Amino acid sequence: MVDTAIRHDWSRADVVALFxxxxxxxxxxxxxxxxxxxxxxxxxxxxxxxxxxxxxxxDCAYCPQAARYDTGVQAQKLMSVEAVLEQxxxxxxxxxxxxxxxxxxxxxxxxxxxxxxxxxRAVKSLGLETCAxxxxxxxxxxxxxxxxxxxxYNHNLDTAPExxxxxxxxxxxxxxxxTLAHVRQAGMKTxxxxxxGMGESRDxxxxxxxxxxxxxxxxxxxPINQLVQVEGTPLNGTAALxxxxxxxxxxxxxxxxxxxxxxxxxxxxxxxxxxxxxCFFAGANSIFYGEKLLTTGNPDVEHDRALFxxxxxxxxxxxxxxxxxxxxxxxxxxxxxxxxxxxxxxVAA
Numbered sequence: 001m002v003d004t005a006i007r008h009d010w011s012r013a014d015v016v017a018l019f020x021x022x023x024x025x026x027x028x029x030x031x032x033x034x035x036x037x038x039x040x041x042x043x044x045x046x047x048x049x050x051x052x053x054x055x056x057x058x059d060c061a062y063c064p065q066a067a068r069y070d071t072g073v074q075a076q077k078l079m080s081v082e083a084v085l086e087q088x089x090x091x092x093x094x095x096x097x098x099x100x101x102x103x104x105x106x107x108x109x110x111x112x113x114x115x116x117x118x119x120x121r122a123v124k125s126l127g128l129e130t131c132a133x134x135x136x137x138x139x140x141x142x143x144x145x146x147x148x149x150x151x152x153y154n155h156n157l158d159t160a161p162e163x164x165x166x167x168x169x170x171x172x173x174x175x176x177x178x179t180l181a182h183v184r185q186a187g188m189k190t191x192x193x194x195x196x197g198m199g200e201s202r203d204x205x206x207x208x209x210x211x212x213x214x215x216x217x218x219x220x221x222x223p224i225n226q227l228v229q230v231e232g233t234p235l236n237g238t239a240a241l242x243x244x245x246x247x248x249x250x251x252x253x254x255x256x257x258x259x260x261x262x263x264x265x266x267x268x269x270x271x272x273x274x275x276x277x278x279c280f281f282a283g284a285n286s287i288f289y290g291e292k293l294l295t296t297g298n299p300d301v302e303h304d305r306a307l308f309x310x311x312x313x314x315x316x317x318x319x320x321x322x323x324x325x326x327x328x329x330x331x332x333x334x335x336x337x338x339x340x341x342x343x344x345x346x347v348a349a
Contacts (some may be wrong), residue, residue, distance in 0.1 A: 004036050010213045010256055015206040016347035023244065027282050030251035034283040037258045042102065043308070044098070044261050044286040044316040046131070047091035052103035058170045060158070061234040062227055065104040071232035078103065078115060081122050086224045088123045092178060094301060095315055096289055098129040100154065107136035108169070117148035124149040134178040136171065136179045142186035152221060153183040158273075160207025163200045166170055167235075184217060193223035196239035196249055205249055214257035222253055222260045222285065227268025243275045247282055256284025261286040273307055278281070279294075280311065 018026065018041045034040060055075030064071035064306065101119065104194060105112065109125055111343065112134070120130050131152035132145065145153065156200045157176055164173045183190050191213075195210045226246055229236045246267075253262050263286035264271075264279055271279075 004033060004258060004345065006259060007215050007256075008216070008218075010210050012203070012210050015032060015210045015213075015252060015256065016203060018255055019202055019206055019248055021247070021335050026248060026251045027278070029113075030254040030283045033258050034254050034285070038285050039316070040285075041313055042279070042285065042316040043313050044263075044322050045096055045289045046098035046100050046101060046263075046286070047083065047094070047096040047101040048288050049091075050104070051084055051305065052076065052105065054104055056104040057106050060170075061167045061259075062198060062230075064230040064233060064234070065309060067276070069232045070236075071230050075104075079119075079198045081119050085122045085126075086121050088126055088128060090290075092128055094289070096128070096151070097315065097317075098131055099123050099126075099175075100131040100133070100152075100288075102154075103135070105135040107138075108134045112277065112345065113137075113141045113144050116180055116234075117144055117150075117254060120145065120148040120150045133191075136175055137182050139182045139185060142179075142182040142188065146186040146188050150188055152189045152191045152288070153179075154221075155179045156193050156195070156223065156225075157208060157211055158194050159200055160197060160204040161211060162207065163198075163204045181216065186211050189220040190217070191221035191223065192219040193225065193253075195225040195227055195266070196246060197227035197267070198235055198236065199238050202245070203221045205245075206252070209249070209253055209256055209305065218257045218260050222257055223263040223265035223286075224250060224253060224284075225265040228270070228272065231299065238270050243271065244278075247275065247278045249282075250279045250284050251282035262289060273310070276307065279312055283313065285316070 031040070049300065053074045053076040054065045055067050056063065058066055060066060064073045067075065084101065091099050101298060103116070106114065116132060120132065123130050129151045130149065131154055132150055133154035137153070142153070155176060159167060161173050180190055180192060181255060192212060196205055212222060226241060227235060227238060229238060249263060263285050264276065264284045265288055268287065287304070290300065
């Protein structure tokens, strides 16, 4: 029997040992634990929109939105409330239950936070969960977003503490931890994960997951991104991560954080369907749905619907405190061609 207890005392050696398990044993343990905490055939679906693109002053070596890299991404201003609401409505109609909004800032100014808060209130009026990623936040800024109804705040750790300096130099690891603390103190849920395939070792992948699993509270959503290599960024040309190592990472994340939603995020476009199926078996139960993630590609909607049908998966119907089940979303999606599981598909996470 797999231990189902929620732990915050994982050592690096514990996590490395999980990575070293025989592949089939690791997946068996992860899937068994996953079934004890989640519906194994349900996947939470989100849509991500870049509401302010490019021009970021940071030097994250993976990011095409950094102003210092020539990647072809053109800087754009913050979108209007009306423009974002139109996209959110389309996402809702396609079956998304959560709408995530990203802005390429190092950290927003207070006036920016007020504008985003207005956008959040508008999106919430559609019955969608909301998530935002805006860079570093102060305590008062986090409180403002919470008051506007923001459900989740995304702020990834990216990698292990000891590898972080190889990737980013314009902010410190502690800056990220401080923002997460402000988000938790404001009463919002955290969406926090990282990126693998940036040239880190397995031990460093273990270090990322150990850090996430030993936070004061496990992130409610844990996005695991596979590096999307973009020409013009320093990490373009990095040796690709073995796909089974990615699956191992998903399985270990599930074992460390059994109650969290583990999301297949960036890099799904580079994964074949069989690898994605293994990830779902290993404990992934959330995806981003739509053709683009900020500025990089993502599997298209019809492909995801077909994959859900083939794997007998269905979108998770979200029932949250102070919100309602998104039955209307699911019903609308079913009327427009669902996944075949009597769920009314649309898929996203």
